Amino acid sequence: MQTSPAHAAHHNDREIETLEEFDATVSARGTLAGYRVQAVDLTDRTRELLATDTAGAVFLGCPMRENAAAKIRTDGALVFPPVPDLPFDPYRGHVYTPDELFASLDRGYEETPDALAYAWFQRTKADGDIHASMLRAVHDDSVSDALDELLCGARVVGVMGGHAMARGTDEYQGAARLGRALTRAGFTVATGGGPGAMEAANLGAYAAPYDDAMLEDACALLGKAPSFTPSITEWARSAFEVRARWPRGNTSVGIPTWFYGHEPPNAFASHLAKYFANATREDGLLARSNAGVVFLPGAAGTVQEIFDNATPNYYGSRGEPTPMVLVNRAHWTDHLPTWPLLKALARERSMESRIALVDRVEEVPEALERLSA
Incomplete structure (x- = not known):
C-alpha cells in the first residue's frame, strides 16, 4: 500500500487547488469572496463564477471564459491569467510527480516536460528579462507552498x-x-x-x-x-x-x-x-x-x-x-x-x-x- 509522506497533509482552508475543492466550496459556502484559486481549469464553471460573489478573491493561472473573467474583475477579484507557451505552470498547486516530469519519455528525454523546462531556463536566464525572472520566482514560491x-x-x-x-x-x-x-x-x-x-x-x-x-x-x-x-x-x-x-x-x-x-x-x-x-x-x-x-x-x-x-x-x-x-x-x-x-x-x-x-x-x-x- 502506498502511504502519504505526511501524517496530516493539508493547506490553508482559503486556498482552492482542485476542481473538486472549487465545487465543494461553492456548494457549501455559496461564496468565493477572499479565496485563492490556484491553477484550476474553470473553463466549464462559467455559470458558477457568474452566480457567485468573488470579492477580494485571487485567481492564479486559472483558464476561464472571458465573460466570467470580466465579471469577477468587476466584483473586485484579481485575475492572473495563464501564461501562454510556457513548458511549466508558474502557479501550480502541487509538487511534481515523476510521471509528469518524464511524460513523453518514449520519444526521448529531450521531449519531456523536464527537458523542455530546462531548455526554456537556458534561453531566458541570461537575458535579464524581468518577466522570465518573475515567472521563475512565482513558480518556485508555488512549489515551496505545495x-x-x-x-x-x-x-x-x-x-x-x-x-x-x-x-x-x-x-x-x-x-x-x-x-x-x-x-x-x-x-x-x-x-x-x-x-x-x-x-x-x-x-x-x-x-x-x-x-x-x-x-x-x-x-x-x-x-x-x-x-x-x-x-x-x-x-x-x-x-x-x-x-x-x-x-x-x-x-x-x-x-x-x-x-x-x-x-x-x-x-x-x-x-x-x-x-x-x-x-x-x-x-x-x-x-x-x-x-x-x-x-x-x-x-x-x-x-x-x-x-x-x-x-x-x-x-x-x-x-x-x-x-x-x-x-x-x-x-x-x-x-x-x-x-x-x-x-x-x-x-x-x-x-x-x-x-x-x-x-x-x-x-x-x-x-x-x-x-x-
Missing part, C-alpha cells in the same frame, strides 16, 4: 550524498538500504532528487514494502544503465521498468533543480519539488529535514551541505538543533576530514549532543533516535 502542505506533520530525514555514485555499486546499494531502513522506521526520506546517492535513497524508500530480494533485483536491473551519462533516456527508462515490475512502492520526496540541467530528477521520489533557483532548493531541503540529516560520502557539494546545515544548528537560528549523522568514518576523518571540524564547532554548544559519526548505514536509524532524545 511542499510545505505535503510535508505537514511528517518526520522528515534528509539524505545527502554525491550524484556521481553509480548504480550497480556497493555504495549505491548501501544508500538504498539506508532509505529503506529510514522509511521502515517511520521517517519520510527527502533527497536532492537527482541521480547517484539521491536516487538510491529514494529507491530504498520506494522498496520499503517489499522483501530484501526485491531491492537486490531492482539494483541489478538498474545496473544495466549505471549512469545518466551518456543517455538520460535509457537511465530513466530502466527506473520506470523497475517501477512497473514492483508498482506498490512507498512514498518519498526529491527536491531537485533545473540549475543543474544536465542532471535529471530520479523516478523513485514519488513527489518532486523542482526549483529553478538552486539556493532556494538547497536551503529548503535542509530546513524541512526536521528529524535530522544523514550525510553519505560525497565531495565538495556534500561538504558544503554539512556546514550549511551546521550553521543554523550552531546559532540556533531555526530553533533546537536537528540531528546530523555522517556515514563512513574513514571518508569523513581521513579522506575529507570534515568530522573533526564539525566536532570542534559543536563543542560546548547545544548541537554537541546532536551530531554523530557512524560506519554503516544500518546504524543510522538508531543514531537518529538517540540524537533526538
Whole structure:
C-alpha cells in the first residue's frame, strides 16, 4: 500500500487547488469572496463564477471564459491569467510527480516536460528579462507552498550524498538500504532528487514494502544503465521498468533543480519539488529535514551541505538543533576530514549532543533516535 509522506497533509482552508475543492466550496459556502484559486481549469464553471460573489478573491493561472473573467474583475477579484507557451505552470498547486516530469519519455528525454523546462531556463536566464525572472520566482514560491502542505506533520530525514555514485555499486546499494531502513522506521526520506546517492535513497524508500530480494533485483536491473551519462533516456527508462515490475512502492520526496540541467530528477521520489533557483532548493531541503540529516560520502557539494546545515544548528537560528549523522568514518576523518571540524564547532554548544559519526548505514536509524532524545 502506498502511504502519504505526511501524517496530516493539508493547506490553508482559503486556498482552492482542485476542481473538486472549487465545487465543494461553492456548494457549501455559496461564496468565493477572499479565496485563492490556484491553477484550476474553470473553463466549464462559467455559470458558477457568474452566480457567485468573488470579492477580494485571487485567481492564479486559472483558464476561464472571458465573460466570467470580466465579471469577477468587476466584483473586485484579481485575475492572473495563464501564461501562454510556457513548458511549466508558474502557479501550480502541487509538487511534481515523476510521471509528469518524464511524460513523453518514449520519444526521448529531450521531449519531456523536464527537458523542455530546462531548455526554456537556458534561453531566458541570461537575458535579464524581468518577466522570465518573475515567472521563475512565482513558480518556485508555488512549489515551496505545495511542499510545505505535503510535508505537514511528517518526520522528515534528509539524505545527502554525491550524484556521481553509480548504480550497480556497493555504495549505491548501501544508500538504498539506508532509505529503506529510514522509511521502515517511520521517517519520510527527502533527497536532492537527482541521480547517484539521491536516487538510491529514494529507491530504498520506494522498496520499503517489499522483501530484501526485491531491492537486490531492482539494483541489478538498474545496473544495466549505471549512469545518466551518456543517455538520460535509457537511465530513466530502466527506473520506470523497475517501477512497473514492483508498482506498490512507498512514498518519498526529491527536491531537485533545473540549475543543474544536465542532471535529471530520479523516478523513485514519488513527489518532486523542482526549483529553478538552486539556493532556494538547497536551503529548503535542509530546513524541512526536521528529524535530522544523514550525510553519505560525497565531495565538495556534500561538504558544503554539512556546514550549511551546521550553521543554523550552531546559532540556533531555526530553533533546537536537528540531528546530523555522517556515514563512513574513514571518508569523513581521513579522506575529507570534515568530522573533526564539525566536532570542534559543536563543542560546548547545544548541537554537541546532536551530531554523530557512524560506519554503516544500518546504524543510522538508531543514531537518529538517540540524537533526538
